[in-house]
Amino acid sequence: MPRTSDPTRNRILDAANCLFYAEGIRAVSVDAVAGAAGLTKRTLYYHFTSKDDLIAAYLQSRDQPNLALFAKWFNDEGGTVADRVEAIFTHLAKAARHKKWKGCGFLRTAAELANMPGHPAIKIGSAHKKKFETWLADILATTGLVEPLLLARQVVLLMDGAFSVMLVHRDASYIEAAGKAAATLVRASEIRNVG
Amino acid sequence: MPRTSDPTRNRILDAANCLFYAEGIRAVSVDAVAGAAGLTKRTLYYHFTSKDDLIAAYLQSRDQPNLALFAKWFNDEGGTVADRVEAIFTHLAKAARHKKWKGCGFLRTAAELANMPGHPAIKIGSAHKKKFETWLADILATTGLVEPLLLARQVVLLMDGAFSVMLVHRDASYIEAAGKAAATLVRASEIRNVG
DNA sequence: TTGTGTATACTCACTGCTTAGTATACTTTT
DNA sequence: AAAAGTATACTAAGCAGTGAGTATACACAA
Numbered sequence: 001m002p003r004t005s006d007p008t009r010n011r012i013l014d015a016a017n018c019l020f021y022a023e024g025i026r027a028v029s030v031d032a033v034a035g036a037a038g039l040t041k042r043t044l045y046y047h048f049t050s051k052d053d054l055i056a057a058y059l060q061s062r063d064q065p066n067l068a069l070f071a072k073w074f075n076d077e078g079g080t081v082a083d084r085v086e087a088i089f090t091h092l093a094k095a096a097r098h099k100k101w102k103g104c105g106f107l108r109t110a111a112e113l114a115n116m117p118g119h120p121a122i123k124i125g126s127a128h129k130k131k132f133e134t135w136l137a138d139i140l141a142t143t144g145l146v147e148p149l150l151l152a153r154q155v156v157l158l159m160d161g162a163f164s165v166m167l168v169h170r171d172a173s174y175i176e177a178a179g180k181a182a183a184t185l186v187r188a189s190e191i192r193n194v195g
Numbered sequence: 196m197p198r199t200s201d202p203t204r205n206r207i208l209d210a211a212n213c214l215f216y217a218e219g220i221r222a223v224s225v226d227a228v229a230g231a232a233g234l235t236k237r238t239l240y241y242h243f244t245s246k247d248d249l250i251a252a253y254l255q256s257r258d259q260p261n262l263a264l265f266a267k268w269f270n271d272e273g274g275t276v277a278d279r280v281e282a283i284f285t286h287l288a289k290a291a292r293h294k295k296w297k298g299c300g301f302l303r304t305a306a307e308l309a310n311m312p313g314h315p316a317i318k319i320g321s322a323h324k325k326k327f328e329t330w331l332a333d334i335l336a337t338t339g340l341v342e343p344l345l346l347a348r349q350v351v352l353l354m355d356g357a358f359s360v361m362l363v364h365r366d367a368s369y370i371e372a373a374g375k376a377a378a379t380l381v382r383a384s385e386i387r388n389v390g
Numbered sequence: 391t392t393g394t395g396t397a398t399a400c401t402c403a404c405t406g407c408t409t410a411g412t413a414t415a416c417t418t419t420t
Numbered sequence: 421a422a423a424a425g426t427a428t429a430c431t432a433a434g435c436a437g438t439g440a441g442t443a444t445a446c447a448c449a450a
Binding site for chain 2: 022023024026027102103106107108110111112113114115117122125126129130150153154156157158159160161162163164165167168169170174177178180181184185188
């Protein structure tokens, strides 16, 4: 049984990450991933039991890095909580202007696998989104805002809306509009708390 | 050249609508659509030039019905504009609890075709979303709210966020949270206008 | 130190199936 | 007869997954 730190396994995951994110899950064959990783399909099947297994592992490998990036964007910002939440969107809009940007891998995979609700990859996506929501709710609660759970959820909805709408319009100003909305909601929560 | 009102063409579109929405674009073969429509693939190719053409026609056929439904949900509701906007989300949440519900066909198609930015189906999706945004902005402007364009866009972002997040969590309370956020934003816009 | 056993990590070649799209011919309608 | 519409049967390519075998490395016994 190959170990998690296996360099070959990681090479396959890197290739899967590139291809699945760039082209989509169903559009990329196992052969293509193996080829990009510089080995044969049979070897890939030595490290992963199936394509579904590979898809799940691909998303799992994106969980921590993505969360860390959002946290960094928030933490590097000064000002009020509203400002710092909006900063996440500002950085997202910047990233989204790059040509290779194709939205959120978790959401796109869930959309593609909408006919398989119990798919392992969707569960991993669900856990990932929940982690972000909880992280944000904790921050909002610590700041003393009212209804931090609801507020965090609403910010998440704006963020995921921005991810999705971008794939339709390819216009990063939507992400900035979402950021403004998030800031408005946070400030409304501040006001309600003070008053 | 077959006409738009062709009953056979519509039968194919109905089948495409059911299958593409239920299973996804790439997961459904042209054969499957033809079979569900009760005819052979060759006949389908007489009415549509390619699978991409069929996909685009499928989304085009959903444009007006979907917009009409949202308008009905809004118009049937009494109360303030905020209440009526929130009503759209409430109805959406109700629809989303059905097992067959699989989110927004336009967004899911855009997510699946994220590697083909210029695809006709994505352009149709873009036009559809723009129409809804414009319809809402007109209402908000007529009501005398400040920045109706931005506000309409933010409501759209919440709605599309709700569509997408639902595919990950399968929890309709997210749609209600989005509705509350939309109402909060609309009311914040009212307040700013009055003050 | 040489030989034997074994697990790891890999490749080549393949199966069985599905795919989008087409060449050709038949039927029905006008 | 001519045109529209449909079916049968096909091509050529791609797909996920597998059977069978190989190179390497490392363990341990003689």
